[in-house]
Amino acid sequence: MRTFFYRFLFLSILFLGITILSQNQTEERSEKSRITDFQKAKRVLKRFYEKVGKDFYCGCAFEKDETELGRFKINFESCGLDFRKDAKRQTWIEWEHIVPAHSFGKSRECWTKPNCEVGGKLLRGRKCCSATDPEFNLIEADLHNIVPVPGEINADRGIFPFGDIPGEPRAYGQCDFEVNFKDSVAEPKADIRGDIARIYFYMEWKYRIPVPEGKRELYESWSRLDPPDTFEIRKNEIVERIQKNGNPFVVGDTP
Numbered sequence: 670m671r672t673f674f675y676r677f678l679f680l681s682i683l684f685l686g687i688t689i690l691s692q693n694q695t696e697e698r699s700e701k702s703r704i705t706d707f708q709k710a711k712r713v714l715k716r717f718y719e720k721v722g723k724d725f726y727c728g729c730a731f732e733k734d735e736t737e738l739g740r741f742k743i744n745f746e747s748c749g750l751d752f753r754k755d756a757k758r759q760t761w762i763e764w765e766h767i768v769p770a771h772s773f774g775k776s777r778e779c780w781t782k783p784n785c786e787v788g789g790k791l792l793r794g795r796k797c798c799s800a801t802d803p804e805f806n807l808i809e810a811d812l813h814n815i816v817p818v819p820g821e822i823n824a825d826r827g828i829f830p831f832g833d834i835p836g837e838p839r840a841y842g843q844c845d846f847e848v849n850f851k852d853s854v855a856e857p858k859a860d861i862r863g864d865i866a867r868i869y870f871y872m873e874w875k876y877r878i879p880v881p882e883g884k885r886e887l888y889e890s891w892s893r894l895d896p897p898d899t900f901e902i903r904k905n906e907i908v909e910r911i912q913k914n915g916n917p918f919v920v921g922d923t924p
Contacts, residue, residue, distance in 0.1 A: 678748070678845070682721070688689040703792070704810045704812065704911070704912060705803070705806055705807060705810060706799070706806040706809070706810050707764075707799065707806070707809045707810050709810060710764075710809075710810040710811075710815055711815075712810065713812065713911060714764065714815060714817070715739070715741070715805050717904075717907065718741070718817050719733065719741075721900075724743065724748075724762060724816075724817050724818050724819060725765070725816035725817055725818050725861060725864075726765075726781050726816075726818045726819065726822055726844065726846045726857060726861070727818075727819060727822070727841070727843070727844035727845070727846060727858075728748050729743045729744060729745070729747055729748035729750050729751050729819065730743075730744040730747035730748070731744060731762050731821075732744070733741045734833075737876070740761055741761065741762035741817070742760060742761060742762075743759070743760060743761065743762060745842075748842075748843065748844060749842045749843025749844065750819060750841060750842050750843070750844050751823065751841055751842030751843075751844075752821050752859070753821060753840040753841060754821070755820070755821045755824065756764075757823045758820035758824060759819050759820055759821035759822070759841075760820070761819075761820045762817045762818070762819065762820070763817070763818060763819070763820045763823040763847065764815050764816070764817060764818075765815065765816050765817070765818040765823045765826070766809070766815060766876055767814050767815075767816060767865055767869070767872075767922075768814050768868060768869055768872040769827070769828040770795050770798075770809055771795070771828040772828070772878050773805070773808050773809075773872070773876060773878045774794070774795055774798050774805055774809075775809055777796045777798055778803055779798040779801050779802045779805065780794050780795070780797065780798055781794075782797055782826050785797035785800075785801065787800040787801065808876050811872075811875070811876075812908045812911065812912050813868060813871055813872075813905070813908055813912075813916050814868055814871075816871055819841070819844075821841075822841060822844070822846055822848075825848045825850075825855075825857045826848055829848065829853045829854055829855045830854060830855075830881035830884055831854070831855050831856065831857055831862075831865055831884070831888075832854040832887060833854075833856060833887070834847045834848075834849045834852075834854060834855075834856040834883060835920070837856065841887065844874050845857075845858035845859075846858065857897065858892060859894075860895060860898075861895070862891035862894070862895045863891050863892045863893075863894065863895025863896060863897065863901075864895070864897075864901050865888070865891065865918055866879055866888035866891040866892040866895075867882075867892055867901075867916060867918040868916070869881075869884075869896070870887055870888070870918045871916040871917070871918055871919075874917070874924050875914075892918070897920075900921055902919060905919040905920065
């Protein structure tokens, strides 16, 4: 009887040890797979968009470039894209925050810190926040807020909010995207306006980043007129699996 007891005790301890080890390994894998900064977010999105291959603003096809590792090159002929001034930058896909980093970084201490020194380098604004503020990194890495766009358009839009531009003067070939530098506003094509509005609403709900002043009513109308399509819904599902949270405004589960 005593031999049986010790054998049972040994097997119980062994099973418990295996269970704990398995849990620890699962937690370690989960921790390693967590998207904790913008660089990790871009790597994840590159794997996703490598199969999709269409930019958000213009619908241009793009593919991995064999000479520039890690970069996607745009096929101008697939969408009639042209450049305004910077042909080189417009060649490449860049990863755009719909709600700009400035919107969720400007009020943080790291953004305005005058003596932010990291690794012997003096950093300012976003660079300081990326290097020193883990919470900023998590917000900056939120996959719901990042989309692939042509490089020059990313630069031209900058931190401008989205809105209506009378006359729609085209500066990027056939791409239906306009920027009014004088009024600091950008206008996207109609079939992504709802996507943009729902991203703004999500970022406000998730991180308390307010919708740009005077734009709420416009964005609400955009969301109604351009409801979620199959791609937006599918992307939301994939991001939810990776990031463990979805955008409730996409699935109609408004908080």
